[in-house]
Amino acid sequence: MSKRGYHHGNLRKALITGCLTLIEKRGPTGFTLSEAAREAGVTPAAVYRHFDGREDLIAAAAQQGYEMFGDAMEDAYRNGAPSDLAAFERTGRAYLTFARDHPGYYIAMFESGISMHRSPELHAAATRAMGVLEKAAEELGQHIPADRRPPPQMFSAHIWALSHGVVELFARGNPGTKSPFSPEDLLESGIGIYLRGLGLIDPDK
Incomplete structure (x- = not known):
C-alpha cells in the first residue's frame, strides 16, 4: 500500500x-x-x-463530535427562534438531525462507552454541548410558576432522554423498530406532551 x-x-x-x-x-x-x-x-x-490505543482514538472522535454538536445546538437555539418555546423545540430537532447526519460521531459520543471525563478537553466539549439544552430549558422554565418549575438540569435531561430514545429506536434504521410516524413527528409530539404537562402549551393545541 x-x-x-x-x-x-x-x-x-x-x-x-x-x-x-x-x-x-x-x-x-x-x-x-x-x-x-x-x-x-x-x-x-x-x-x-x-x-495510545483504540479508546484514545475514539475519544478524540467523540471530542470532535461534541464540538460540532455544540455548534449545531447553539445555532438551533440562537438563530431565528421567535420565542423561548420555539428555541427549545429547535434544540430537540437539532439533536435528531445531528444523529442522522453524523452517525459515526454520534456513536462515538453516546454509544462507545467512552466517559466524557476521560480528558479535560472531552469533558469541556461535552459540557458545552449539553449546556445549550440546559440553558434553553432554564429560560423556558421561567414561564412556569416557581412552585411547579422543574430544575433546568432535570428539564433538559428529560428532553435529552426523549430525543435519544427516538434516535435509538426509530432514526437509526434498526430492524424491528419501524414506526408509521417519522422520527421528527415522534419527537415533536413527545416534546409537546411533555410541555403540555408543564403548562407551557395550551391543552387544546
Whole structure:
C-alpha cells in the first residue's frame, strides 16, 4: 500500500476520519487500531504518534463530535427562534438531525462507552454541548410558576432522554423498530406532551 503524504497535523485528522468510517460499519468495538491505520493509509506504528490505543482514538472522535454538536445546538437555539418555546423545540430537532447526519460521531459520543471525563478537553466539549439544552430549558422554565418549575438540569435531561430514545429506536434504521410516524413527528409530539404537562402549551393545541 502506498502511504499518503501526511503532515503531522492532518495525520491525526485522517486517523479520526478512518475511525469514524469503521465505527459506522462495525460499531465502536468492531475494529482494531491497525485497521484504523489501514483505513487512513498509514502504518500501525504511525497511529501511536497521536493515540495510545483504540479508546484514545475514539475519544478524540467523540471530542470532535461534541464540538460540532455544540455548534449545531447553539445555532438551533440562537438563530431565528421567535420565542423561548420555539428555541427549545429547535434544540430537540437539532439533536435528531445531528444523529442522522453524523452517525459515526454520534456513536462515538453516546454509544462507545467512552466517559466524557476521560480528558479535560472531552469533558469541556461535552459540557458545552449539553449546556445549550440546559440553558434553553432554564429560560423556558421561567414561564412556569416557581412552585411547579422543574430544575433546568432535570428539564433538559428529560428532553435529552426523549430525543435519544427516538434516535435509538426509530432514526437509526434498526430492524424491528419501524414506526408509521417519522422520527421528527415522534419527537415533536413527545416534546409537546411533555410541555403540555408543564403548562407551557395550551391543552387544546
